[in-house]
Amino acid sequence: MGIMIRYFRQIYKTFNYRFQRCYFTYNDEDVNIQEFISRELKLEKTGHQVLVIQPYIKWGVKKDRATTPEIKLAESESLINTLRDWKVRDSMKIGVTAYRRQTFLGPGSIDNIAMKIKQDQRITAVFISTNVLKPIQHQQLEHFFKVPVYDRYLIVIQIFREHAFTKEAKLQVALAEVPYMWSRIRGLQENYADRLGTEAGQIALSSNMVIDDKKDLLKEYEKKLKKSVNKLRSHREHLRNSRKNKNLPIVAVVGYTNTGKTSLVKALSGDSDMSPKDCLFATLDVTVHGGLLPSNLKALYIDTIGFISDIPTGLMEPFVATLEDAMFADVIVHVRDVSHPNVDVQKEHVENTLKNLNINMDLLNSIISVANKIDCVENLQKDEDSIYVSCTKEIGLEELKAEIEKKIIQVTGRQILKIRVRTGQKEYEWLRSNTAVLEIENDGDFSIVKVIATKSDIDVFKHLFIYKTKSKSL
Structure with missing residues (x-):
């Protein structure tokens, strides 16, 4: 009698579970999918x-x-x-x-x-x-x-999980896991199909019900993730528009993993809060850091996730939302580790990945190539197409800043102008606050201010101090 009771209890439990899965939001759904993911990804404490x-x-x-x-x-x-x-x-x-x-x-x-x-x-x-x-x-x-x-997919996923600290990074890692989970489910189905017609056929058919549950769980989980990723893209777009409205030039720093991208951004921006690490995939989040160029022109440096070869494209696809920041930059700086024996292969991999992102050809053709870690190489043979630096030894940084400034002026339509204004008056202070001032010459009660300004800067200046002055005099 006790055996029969346990038997019917098990039937009821199984039916009730499947009924709830079909018609209700099952409270343990997230727990079930996480258990499935942990088991298939071989996550270890x-x-x-x-x-x-x-x-x-x-x-x-x-x-x-x-x-x-x-x-x-x-x-x-x-x-x-x-x-x-x-x-x-x-x-x-x-x-x-x-x-x-x-x-x-x-x-x-x-x-x-x-x-x-x-x-x-x-x-x-x-x-x-x-x-x-x-x-x-x-x-x-x-x-x-x-x-x-x-395999490499599983190991990189473990690294991503360890280095994902923000909600955005964790979301992107979770989405990167989904294609792998689908491949596991397809593999289970193929194995069961091979076993049909054997003595294990009946077990295979009953186990297929478990596969259906897993597919349902994964579909719902993926749906939630994609919805969240769309919100992330909207958030990224909002941030990009906000930076664009501030009219600050944007420099995206890209490269193979562990080539020194974060170290370079820290060196260029002077941001002492940044903590570069000597490991693969230390950066999973896009971070933005302000810095000054030689002419006192303000720029925003974007640190991006590193690239790596020999992993499925599906693993990197969720991070396209992150790399889109590079797509909308004014200038791209590609960092290479010249001390690495595979530097040329790494360079080619990054270039091919950038091309696959459908980045504007003008932006691709104006990439600044930076050879980093020159202090680690003896008898270095240089080429004319790269700027050679050492972030840790602060070698070549001024030359790089000058090249970045030159590119920014070229691609953003900024102009170098000399404007004669009264010293210490409103127009004088406005130029100092809103443009990059190169130099100031005294001319009696006036100053000749040499500035780098955008077309919108010039239009605003004219509106505030030329057109308004004329209308008042009339």
Whole structure:
């Protein structure tokens, strides 16, 4: 009798849950989706001792000739070391002729990795440094290794989660997780489809109901996120319009992750509150910092999220709302780390990403190229297209500021004018408060003020001090 009661209670519980899911806003919905996400993303409260595997194609048309396995392995290890409480326990480079559909790696490579894990019991996770593993590949590798397996998507998501402090950043990270969750659900469906007709067929069919629940949860969750992202875009647009109304030139600083963007913005703006960090993806939020150019022209510097190669485009798409600030800048400064062995590949990746953002061609063609960390390079060979700086040693910053000012004057239609006004009078003080004053020459009771001014500045000045004066005299 007790067994029957428990049986009917379970049926009622299952029916009641599905009924509430269909017709009501289930109170535990957010908890359920977060549990699902945590499980699929392998989120850990503590860190891991990681075995890093850097696979590469040894030969053929798919071989990456722009870099080397050693350089790629170094970046992979940096990704792990960026995470708090995660450590690289060991690493391996594995050359293959092709990646396998079911297991990604061949049986020999899998056996070697499994043996290394067995020999070193302190290894608690494996990082296969590839774009993204298919669900079946994940399942097979974890079956062989008996520890969690991470790909680049999962590791970058862990880093994003650690570095997301504001609501905006957390929202963008959450949206970046959604495509991965859909791929997991599709993988589950494919696995169940393969099992139909076998002894596990009935279990597969009943489990498919669970998949439907997950799909419903994820659809609703994604809908909420997109609604919030649209609000974020509106907020960003409002901020851009506010900055535009103030008529301040905007300089967007972009670059590969950990090339020194934040350090450069701090050096150019003089903002002592900024705290650059020597790690990947230290900046997830757009931050705006005011600074003065050589002519005392005020400018706003925008620090943006860094780029990185070999991750799915879906992971970066939510951050387009952040990078749109670069699209509406007056000048873009592209920072490169010349001390990095892969600097040319990183440069090409950033340039291609910017082109994919549909940025105005005039803006793209006027990008200021900055070679940073020159103090870390011996016998540096310079080219004429870049400005060479060291943010930490404050080398080349004045030259860079002068180039930024020159570009701003060119692209914003600002003019350099000399205006003769009475010294200390309203028009004199207005020019000092509202324009960038280059120099002032005394001329008796008058001053000749050399300024950088926009067309709107000139129109306002004429309206206040020329047209009004004439109308009064009439």
